[in-house]
Amino acid sequence: MGLDLAKKFHKIARQEKYEVVKALMVCNLKDGESVCNHVQRMQRYVERLERLNVKFNKELAIDIVLNPLLSCYDQVILTYHLNNTDTILAQLHNLLQTAELGMKKNQVHSALSVPVLSIGQNRGKKGKDKPQSN
Numbered sequence: 001m002g003l004d005l006a007k008k009f010h011k012i013a014r015q016e017k018y019e020v021v022k023a024l025m026v027c028n029l030k031d032g033e034s035v036c037n038h039v040q041r042m043q044r045y046v047e048r049l050e051r052l053n054v055k056f057n058k059e060l061a062i063d064i065v066l067n068p069l070l071s072c073y074d075q076v077i078l079t080y081h082l083n084n085t086d087t088i089l090a091q092l093h094n095l096l097q098t099a100e101l102g103m104k105k106n107q108v109h110s111a112l113s114v115p116v117l118s119i120g121q122n123r124g125k126k127g128k129d130k131p132q133s134n
Contacts, residue, residue, distance in 0.1 A: 013052055020048050028068040035073070035100045039065055039093045046089070062092055072103060
């Protein structure tokens with residue numbers, strides 16, 4: 001009886017591992033989505049796998065989180081790898097959150113400084129406002 005229960009538990013745990021790994025591998029940061037939400041979601045998947053006795057070293061977990069980021073984070077990822085810091089997921093989360101805030105500030109400033117071209121603003125008024133000469 002105990003052996004049957006252990007086999008059944010192993011089968012259920014194996015299925016759950018598969019489902020979590022599948023969700024982890026297709027988890028991508030979508031354009032406009034907060035990097036904080038993405039990292040937290042990825043971190044929850046890693047923690048679930050660890051509870052299911054899947055061994056992750058912290059470098060692999062960080063690489064899995066960094067992989068699906070958008071190309072706008074390429075400079076942050078490059079800087080992270082060049083600094084070769086001993087980082088945990090919580091610290092990476094803070095680093096990416098800071099980078100996201102910086103990118104949002106730059107987008108606001110650049111959007112404000114973009115010249116606006118208006119086309120057809122005075123359309124239809126040509127000749128109507130001319131003073132009539134007698």
